[in-house]
Amino acid sequence: MPKFVEVLLDLPIDRSFTYQIPDGMEEKARIGHRVVVPFARREMTGYVVETLDEVEATYTIKEIKRVIDDTPLYNTQTIALAEWMSRFYLCSRGEALSMMIPGGRRDSSIPALESEEDLLFGRVERLSDEQQHAIDTILKREKPMYYLYGITGSGKSEVFLRAAEAIIREGKTVIYLVPEITLTHQLARQVTNRFSQRVAILHSALTPSQRLKEWKRIIAGEVDLAIGARSAVFAPFPNLGLIILDEEHENSYKSGNTPRYHARQVAQRRCQSEGATLVMGSATPSLEAWALMQENKEVGSLHLRNRVSGGTMPVIEVVNLSYEKNLISKTLQERIKETLNKKKQAILFLNRRGFSYFFHCNSCGYELRCPHCAVALTYHKGTEQMVCHYCGYRTKPMRVCPECNSLDVNYSGFGTEMVEEEVRRLFPSARIARLDTDSAKKKGQVGKVIKAFRDGEIDILLGTQMVAKGLNFPLVELVGIVLADSGLNIPDFRAQERTFSLLVQVSGRAGRYNDQGRVIIQTYHPENPAIQYALRSDVQGFYSQELEIRKQTGFPPYSRLINLVFRGRNQQKVEQEVQKFSAHIEQLTVNGGAEVLCSSECPLEKIASNWRYHLLVSGVQASLAHHLVAKALSDYTPARGVYLEVDLDPLQLI
Numbered sequence: 001m002p003k004f005v006e007v008l009l010d011l012p013i014d015r016s017f018t019y020q021i022p023d024g025m026e027e028k029a030r031i032g033h034r035v036v037v038p039f040a041r042r043e044m045t046g047y048v049v050e051t052l053d054e055v056e057a058t059y060t061i062k063e064i065k066r067v068i069d070d071t072p073l074y075n076t077q078t079i080a081l082a083e084w085m086s087r088f089y090l091c092s093r094g095e096a097l098s099m100m101i102p103g104g105r106r107d108s109s110i111p112a113l114e115s116e117e118d119l120l121f122g123r124v125e126r127l128s129d130e131q132q133h134a135i136d137t138i139l140k141r142e143k144p145m146y147y148l149y150g151i152t153g154s155g156k157s158e159v160f161l162r163a164a165e166a167i168i169r170e171g172k173t174v175i176y177l178v179p180e181i182t183l184t185h186q187l188a189r190q191v192t193n194r195f196s197q198r199v200a201i202l203h204s205a206l207t208p209s210q211r212l213k214e215w216k217r218i219i220a221g222e223v224d225l226a227i228g229a230r231s232a233v234f235a236p237f238p239n240l241g242l243i244i245l246d247e248e249h250e251n252s253y254k255s256g257n258t259p260r261y262h263a264r265q266v267a268q269r270r271c272q273s274e275g276a277t278l279v280m281g282s283a284t285p286s287l288e289a290w291a292l293m294q295e296n297k298e299v300g301s302l303h304l305r306n307r308v309s310g311g312t313m314p315v316i317e318v319v320n321l322s323y324e325k326n327l328i329s330k331t332l333q334e335r336i337k338e339t340l341n342k343k344k345q346a347i348l349f350l351n352r353r354g355f356s357y358f359f360h361c362n363s364c365g366y367e368l369r370c371p372h373c374a375v376a377l378t379y380h381k382g383t384e385q386m387v388c389h390y391c392g393y394r395t396k397p398m399r400v401c402p403e404c405n406s407l408d409v410n411y412s413g414f415g416t417e418m419v420e421e422e423v424r425r426l427f428p429s430a431r432i433a434r435l436d437t438d439s440a441k442k443k444g445q446v447g448k449v450i451k452a453f454r455d456g457e458i459d460i461l462l463g464t465q466m467v468a469k470g471l472n473f474p475l476v477e478l479v480g481i482v483l484a485d486s487g488l489n490i491p492d493f494r495a496q497e498r499t500f501s502l503l504v505q506v507s508g509r510a511g512r513y514n515d516q517g518r519v520i521i522q523t524y525h526p527e528n529p530a531i532q533y534a535l536r537s538d539v540q541g542f543y544s545q546e547l548e549i550r551k552q553t554g555f556p557p558y559s560r561l562i563n564l565v566f567r568g569r570n571q572q573k574v575e576q577e578v579q580k581f582s583a584h585i586e587q588l589t590v591n592g593g594a595e596v597l598c599s600s601e602c603p604l605e606k607i608a609s610n611w612r613y614h615l616l617v618s619g620v621q622a623s624l625a626h627h628l629v630a631k632a633l634s635d636y637t638p639a640r641g642v643y644l645e646v647d648l649d650p651l652q653l654i
């Protein structure tokens with residue numbers, strides 16, 4: 001009988017700790033169980049990774065307080081995955097294990113949305129030839145990975161679901177990853193219909209303990225298919241046959257907390273070590289995936305070129321806002337009018353919520369900013385507040401400048417609230433609804449609005465990302481992108497990629513069921529490549545030229561970036577720490593292999609009163625850069641009050 005256990009803790013320390021098993025607990029304290037242990041004068045949850053009959057120690061070994069689980073939550077496979085994560089994402093094994101289970105490490109930033117899509121035709125009767133070919137190819141499994149690159153509305157989900165059914169018939173299990181999942185989601189309903197009770201829907205409204213229950217059903221072999229957002233990639237299936245990763249380009253597949261894993265990379269790893277197949281899909285693959293499709297023989301590329309529900313791709317027009325007085329241009333107004341006359345629907349998209357953006361004083365130049373973050377506050381007319389979109393700070397709007405008392409103050413820039421007001425003024429008899437995270441705060445609101453839109457009770461739906469993704473409505477003929485430029489000014493090498501993908505995805509909501517689809521893109525920069533390629537629906541053209549730029553500038557996918565973000569309340573201390581670490585790593589990289597691209601304050605230098613500095617390391621040879629940073633980190637502990645976050649393959653540099 002083992003008397004001791006090795007326990008990993010959710011701390012940035014990569015070592016295990018030894019504890020003694022109290023008499024009578026031997027049966028329960030096994031590998032894969034969570035235990036409560038005393039640690040530095042508090043109690044912590046630990047994960048048992050090893051049991052020992054005896055240990056040699058010169059100190060007194062403390063006892064486990066209690067064992068949490070009746071059955072193990074981790075097996076050797078998941079523990080091995082955590083070990084891989086710790087090496088790859090440069091975190092501790094305990095942090096990785098904690099991230100892998102519900103109620104462990106907080107894996108934030110999965111927005112808790114509800115949305116509702118209908119089951120328009122129920123089960124699809126006849127697959128298109130393209131769909132059938134894709135399914136057949138996937139099921140042959142001649143390659144470990146497939147990429148289903150299909151235009152918007154080409155019926156990718158049907159391909160995924162059929163492949164899943166076939167694999168389950170073989171007695172294996174399936175993980176189906178989506179950017180976010182809600183109970184009322186079309187897909188959630190479809191999988192429940194098709195796979196009856198043997199599914200786990202890991203939707204965002206589940207509490208950690210409900211999720212854990214689902215987890216245990218999976219371990220117990222009661223489930224064939226689990227569907228969920230990024231963390232479902234850890235679903236503990238013993239007999240995994242397939243991982244599906246839908247909308248692969250979505251940023252929400254990347255965790256916002258340590259370890260900053262990407263579900264695509266974890267899925268790739270799991271499939272590789274568990275002998276499963278990975279199938280990804282999107283109308284706008286990430287540049288990384290695109291490069292994989294071109295260059296990696298391991299990836300089978302499948303193409304869906306046609307829409308399946310009888311629609312054709314929409315006609316796209318660009319309007320130069322520089323010549324317009326109104327934020328809804330003459331052309332867009334015309335198109336909205338036409339659409340309303342035909343009793344059809346329009347979606348208006350804008351990537352910014354709130355009413356207007358900047359408050360500034362025309363006399364002294366004062367600008368109202370968040371006291372805790374390095375950003376300007378946004379004016380929300382609905383609630384009469386100035387709001388920080390980063391930390392939630394709120395204050396009253398101003399009529400006079402707080403600096404010089406001038407009355408000559410101004411609000412500029414515009415958000416969804418202002419667009420709503422403008423559209424109501426222009427189309428007083430139209431039925432209009434707005435969807436953004438502000439309007440979604442009211443429980444049930446999103447579902448209600450989407451249902452009303454589907455039922456034709458709303459003529460114009462306007463909003464942020466929420467209206468941009470996945471919506472599948474027959475009556476939508478017009479999509480207006482109110483300002484296409486909003487993402488282009490962000491200091492980030494992915495700004496073009498992100499803008500392009502968003503434009504294509506939003507445009508893809510129009511004309512899914514008929515050939516009358518129209519899209520208006522409003523912009524101050526009509527010559528911008530992302531906009532030009534989107535205008536011509538030239539996806540391949542965009543990727544070729546963007547890849548060429550990345551190659552020339554040495555950015556991913558042609559290099560590996562590792563962003564080391566240091567934060568703390570004391571600015572001087574954080575700055576010193578970055579300099580210290582910078583010198584340390586420069587020493588290691590003198591012989592090449594990696595270089596420090598920048599070591600300075602982050603573009604957003606303060607969030608929620610924490611100063612942020614970063615060190616961006618880049619290396620053409622991915623493994624070498626990785627190795628050098630790992631080495632630099634191995635003998636380093638940040639000063640008290642300074643926290644270091646490692647972001648391997650960052651999606652955002654702000």
Ligand SMILES: Nc1ncnc2c1ncn2[C@@H]1O[C@H](COP(=O)(O)OP(=O)(O)OP(=O)(O)O)[C@@H](O)[C@H]1O
Nearest residue numbers: 124126127128152153154155156157158283308309
């Ligand atoms: N073979 C088919 N015949 C008719 N309708 C189909 C067929 N396959 C799928 N559909 C329907 O077409 C609609 C669009 O499919 P789906 O949502 O899978 O598109 P998609 O490729 O994922 O598009 P997007 O990238 O825009 O999300 C769905 O309502 C689906 O039920």
Ligand SMILES: [Zn+2]
Nearest residue numbers: 370373388391
């Ligand atoms: Zn703030």
